Amino acid sequence: MPDPRRPLRSRNTRWAARASSRLTARGATPNGISIASMGFAGLGALAFWLSAGALPGARAAWLLLGAVMCQMRLLCNLLDGMVAVEGGRAAPDGPFWNEAPDRVSDVLLLAGAGMAAGLPALGWAVAALAVSTAYLRELGRAELGAADYRGPMAKPHRMAALTLGAVLAAVEALVAASAVVLPLALWIIAAGTGATILRRSARILNGMRSR
Numbered sequence: 639m640p641d642p643r644r645p646l647r648s649r650n651t652r653w654a655a656r657a658s659s660r661l662t663a664r665g666a667t668p669n670g671i672s673i674a675s676m677g678f679a680g681l682g683a684l685a686f687w688l689s690a691g692a693l694p695g696a697r698a699a700w701l702l703l704g705a706v707m708c709q710m711r712l713l714c715n716l717l718d719g720m721v722a723v724e725g726g727r728a729a730p731d732g733p734f735w736n737e738a739p740d741r742v743s744d745v746l747l748l749a750g751a752g753m754a755a756g757l758p759a760l761g762w763a764v765a766a767l768a769v770s771t772a773y774l775r776e777l778g779r780a781e782l783g784a785a786d787y788r789g790p791m792a793k794p795h796r797m798a799a800l801t802l803g804a805v806l807a808a809v810e811a812l813v814a815a816s817a818v819v820l821p822l823a824l825w826i827i828a829a830g831t832g833a834t835i836l837r838r839s840a841r842i843l844n845g846m847r848s849r
Contacts, residue, residue: 643719644787646794655724658717662725668718669735675714679743682707683750686804690753698808701754701820704747705804708797711743715793737772740793744768748827751800754807755820764824767831768796774838782845786838791830799827 648654661671682704689700718736722728729735745765752761771792779785789795803823810819 643723644785644793646716648716649720654716654720658720658724661717662721662727666721667729668722668725668727668732669729671714671718671721672735672739675711675718676739676742676746678707678710678714679746682711683746686747686750686754690756694811697811701804701808701811704750704754705801705808708747708801708804711747712794712797715740737776741769741772744772744793744796747797747800748824751804751820751824754804755824756817757821757824760821760824760828764828764831767828767835768793771831771834771838774835774842778838778842778845781842786841788837788841789830789834790837791827791834796827796831799823799830803827 643649685700685704685707689697689704692700722732722736745768748765748768749758749761752758752764755761775785775787791799800823803820803826807817807820807823810816
């Protein structure tokens with residue numbers, strides 16, 4: 639059977655295989671790793687929140703920590719599936735823990751980034767769009783038998799854009815008096831996520847009409 643997981647090049651790297659093997663050997667469970675991803679997202683959201691209104695040096699440090707937490711969240715998303723499949727530790731309730739923490743993490747990080755940018759409403763709006771892409775992916779799986787992981791702003795793309803935006807905003811905090819990078823990053827994520835919603839919706843509708 640084809641692998642139903644999101645296609646990721648990093649899954650085939652040696653470092654990922656070693657990390658997965660070590661976690662499996664130490665008794666880590668996929669569900670536990672998925673839950674840990676929410677913890678990292680929560681720390682990222684806290685870092686973004688603390689960056690708002692902080693002095694330049696502190697703001698840069700908090701933004702960089704937020705960026706690191708975005709990547710830690712993605713690392714958990716990679717390793718939970720590898721421990722489950724390659725490590726043979728899948729659990730009956732694994733599908734729930736594979737999906738639910740991701741939605742919580744999306745909301746935490748994107749809403750937190752909105753607070754860091756001074757635009758909390760934008761952060762919440764982008765979070766809602768992100769959750770909608772996941773809903774459409776699973777709706778497509780239910781109706782058409784296959785999940786649609788395409789972007790242009792699927793989860794890995796959103797986190798990459800947010801990570802880059804946070805890093806550049808940290809540099810901006812140190813060298814300039816402006817604070818435009820993070821708002822711009824959120825608007826780009828919003829536009830790309832909206833396009834992703836339209837693209838996935840079109841696929842579902844076309845598939846339904848052609849049955």
